[in-house]
Amino acid sequence: MLPAPKILIIGQGIAGTVVSFMLSQQQIEHDVIDNSNPSSSSQIAAGIVHPITGRRLAIAPQYNVALHEAKLFYQEMSKQLGNTFFEQKIYSKYMPM
Numbered sequence: 528m529l530p531a532p533k534i535l536i537i538g539q540g541i542a543g544t545v546v547s548f549m550l551s552q553q554q555i556e557h558d559v560i561d562n563s564n565p566s567s568s569s570q571i572a573a574g575i576v577h578p579i580t581g582r583r584l585a586i587a588p589q590y591n592v593a594l595h596e597a598k599l600f601y602q603e604m605s606k607q608l609g610n611t612f613f614e615q616k617i618y619s620k621y622m623p624m
């Protein structure tokens with residue numbers, strides 16, 4: 528059997544962090560490098576999850592599904608890393624409990 532290819536994630540914004548966490552959960556070896564740009568999007572973003580998107584300010588399709596998956600993901604991340612990454616502050620019909 529061929530050895531698994533070495534995985535290198537370039538950039539540790541939210542995307543690189545999520546991919547790295549998911550690989551770690553499956554015990555897939557990988558490295559992450561980041562050039563520490565203090566003004567990258569993930570460093571300066573407000574970090575708000577909301578259902579409104581696009582120029583027409585419409586509810587994003589599949590928003591409930593995406594939010595549900597995001598909550599499960601961040602709950603697992605919090606459990607594994609002992610920190611809080613997601614906090615629901617507003618409850619509405621667009622946001623599943």
Ligand SMILES: Cc1cc2nc3c(=O)[nH]c(=O)nc-3n(C[C@H](O)[C@H](O)[C@H](O)COP(=O)(O)OP(=O)(O)OC[C@H]3O[C@@H](n4cnc5c(N)ncnc54)[C@H](O)[C@@H]3O)c2cc1C
Nearest residue numbers: 538539540541542543561562564567568569572573574575
């Ligand atoms: C002002 C602002 C507010 C925002 N607010 C929200 C919000 O409230 N809610 C929301 O959902 N989204 C928000 N966004 C959008 C959100 O921040 C981005 O969609 C998201 O952070 C993108 O993440 P990313 O990991 O794809 O990219 P990035 O955050 O850009 O991460 C890429 C990383 O790769 C590094 N990198 C790049 N090139 C290299 C290289 N060659 N070698 C090594 N490292 C490299 C960078 O330094 C960076 O750390 C906001 C964006 C901005 C600018």
